Structures are given as C-alpha cells and as structure tokens.
Amino acid sequence: DVKVTQSSRYLVKRTGEKVFLECVQDMDHENMFWYRQDPGLGLRLIYFSYDVKMKEKGDIPEGYSVSREKKERFSLILESASTNQTSMYLCASSLWRGINYGYTFGSGTRLTVV
Amino acid sequence: GIQVEQSPPDLILQEGANSTLRCNFSDSVNNLQWFHQNPWGQLINLFYIPSGTKQNGRLSATTVATERYSLLYISSSQTTDSGVYFCAVERKGAQKLVFGQGTRLTINP
Numbered sequence: 199d200v201k202v203t204q205s206s207r208y209l210v211k212r213t214g215e216k217v218f219l220e221c222v223q224d225m226d227h228e229n230m231f232w233y234r235q236d237p238g239l240g241l242r243l244i245y246f247s248y249d250v251k252m253k254e255k256g257d258i259p260e261g262y263s264v265s266r267e268k269k270e271r272f273s274l275i276l277e278s279a280s281t282n283q284t285s286m287y288l289c290a291s292s293l294w295r296g297i298n299y300g301y302t303f304g305s306g307t308r309l310t311v312v
Numbered sequence: 313g314i315q316v317e318q319s320p321p322d323l324i325l326q327e328g329a330n331s332t333l334r335c336n337f338s339d340s341v342n343n344l345q346w347f348h349q350n351p352w353g354q355l356i357n358l359f360y361i362p363s364g365t366k367q368n369g370r371l372s373a374t375t376v377a378t379e380r381y382s383l384l385y386i387s388s389s390q391t392t393d394s395g396v397y398f399c400a401v402e403r404k405g406a407q408k409l410v411f412g413q414g415t416r417l418t419i420n421p
Contacts (some may be wrong), residue, residue: 229407231408231409235353237349240398240412240413240414241398241400241409241411243408243409243410246407246408248407256408284366288353288355290355290409292409293409294407299360300343300345300357300360301343301345301357301400301409302357303347303354303355303357305352305357306352306353306354306355308353
C-alpha cells in the first residue's frame, strides 16, 4: 500500500514564525498536493507539484510556499504564520501515467497559530 | 471550475439501516473518488470509480459518467461508519482533485 507520511500530527506555532510542514510518500508518485481543511469550507488546494522542482499554485496559495527537491518529499512553508492559517493540513500523492490512478492522503497535521 | 455537490449534507440513522449518498458534478471527469474521513481526520480512500460499479463488503459505489453523478451505498450500517464522506473529482485535462462539501453520517447504536 502507498503510504503518505506527514511529519507532525499536531503543531502549535507563534504568529510570525516560519513553519515547515513535511510530507513523504514511498511509492514513487509523480504528483503531490497540499490541501487545507476548514469547517464550512471543505478541502481547498494550496499547491501541487507534478515533478521534482516543479510547483503549481492551487486555489489558495497566498501566504504559503512549497519545496520539492526530491520526488518523495513535498514541503509546505508558511513564511510568517498568522492566526488565519490555523487549520488542518492534508498532504496527498497520486500516480500519473496518462491517467490518474487515484489519490492517497496522509493523516493530516492540525496546526494552531497563537 | 468544476462544481461538486453532495447530498444530503447530514444523515442520521440507526445501526443496521441502509443509506445512499449522492454526488453530482458539473463536467466530464477522468477521476472520481469516495473518501471516508474518520474522527481523527484521516481521509480513507473507499473507491476509485470514474465510471461503473464497484463493491467492497457492505459498501458499493456506482458512477454514471454520462449523467454526471455517483452514488455511494452503505448497507447494514455500523457505528464505525460514522464520519464525513467526501466525493472528489478530477476534471478531464486537469491533474487536481476537487472536493464536494461532504455528507456527515451519524450512526446511532
């Protein structure tokens, strides 16, 4: 089974801190994604990546950046954390061979910014 | 962008009951998945079903791509089935998943 691992389950950070959320997948998937989930707003795509060193903005990229130096690792960076970035963050990966074979999600990181 | 609508938003049932969850989408898709989000936030993939019918134990799903809807059936519900069920689709030509708002299912003992 594909495994997508997020480094932290719960995280508390202070306003203005630089925050790194790490995601690693172990099945050589090309595509990786970061979503955030908020009550009443569902899951929204922040950034995604089709390949190493490639990144594309999703629907809500403001205040975030990403890094993908290795195929298996996709990092989400909050340059200067703010309280409105308190949320559940979910990482996913998928295999692309002309068609998509389905997405697998990590267990999520619940981030609180105080 | 593509719109995904799920119904009903909330469903409360007694243990042993059957349920049908619906997902309507507004454009042609090459990927449709059903997920169950457990109380700890983990999204569990139930079905990858861009078309056709699949079954896995008490769960089954049908997608009618030409009519742009999918149905998730849960039979003989158990309390562990409680949680939020999401439908998510990937529009043809795109490589990103768009989620519906989910159906919150509560199974009472």
